[in-house]
Amino acid sequence: MAVKIIVPELGESVLEATVSAWLKQEGDFVNMGDVLVELETDKVNVEVGAKSAGVLQKIQVPKGSDVKVGDVLGMIDEKQSASQPVETSKPVEAKQEVKETVVERESIPQVSPVASRFAKEMNVDINKVVGTGSDGRITKADVESYLQGASKQVEVKSEAKVSSFQKIIDTSSRSEERVRMSRRRQTIARRLLEAKQSTAMLTTFNEIDMSAMMDLRKRRNDEFQKKHGIKLGFM
Structure with a gap:
């Protein structure tokens, strides 16, 4: 079915x-x-x-x-979904093959997609990470814990990435690659465009002659400070 x-x-x-x-x-x-x-x-x-x-x-x-x-x-x-029929002439070999298949399946770690992508970005061998999720499932938190324990190795790899990136910058040739935007990035771009089209992007300036106000403050400042203990402001 x-x-x-x-x-x-x-x-x-x-x-x-x-x-x-x-x-x-x-x-x-x-x-x-x-x-x-x-x-x-x-x-x-x-x-x-x-x-x-x-x-x-x-x-x-x-x-x-x-x-x-x-x-x-x-x-x-x-x-x-049912297992393949076993030949009666070789029952011992068939049992061994079934056991080996089960062991191989059990040895393959269950990894969440987020943890898998994060491990690839950080150059982490997922087989070295111990999973703490349900049924030994490896989560992103497990990869982060592994990185904390191997911080020195990560620093060395980061320095190597920086040096290789600097070498690429030093070269005059640059390559371009078009990558399809994720749905989340598309939503962010659409919202930013809507904000730009529906909002007035401008700055206004107002000029005021404050000379009379400044003269008044200068004359009254000392008297006001003696009476109230604070300086006279403009607000």
Whole structure:
């Protein structure tokens, strides 16, 4: 039986989202609750998990596409969720293969998309990070804790990045790369443009002759200070 992967409710007043990344590929086996795809909205990122175990049969919406609440993102085939039949002639080898497969799956750490991107930005080997989330899931806080313990290494890498960046600046050749704006960046740009178009961007100046007021203050300042203990101001 094929199970649809549907865009869930995204929050109050949020009706659309953009497919930020597919964390599973067609043909991959998924367990119930595994994160399949990450959606980006104007406010937050939403992770869509598998409603049942099976094989990701089809990805209907590719990365970078816009979707609405209720749209179908892909399909999961539940029929292929069962393990493959074991040959009776080699029961011992079959059991060993099943155990090795289970161990390999258990050894692969579950990483949240935010933690994965943050680890890549900081050049952190995700396999060295210990997860403290549910079922050993690695979160961004775990990566930050790992960085605090290896602060010296991070400083060395940062200095290397700065030196390499300076070398790039010293060279006369510069390359350009066009990157699609995220949905959140698009919202910020749209709000800034609306503010510029609907608000008067100007500065006004008013000139006043204060010479008479300054003369009056000069004459009354000493008397006012003796009487009240403070100097006479203009306000």
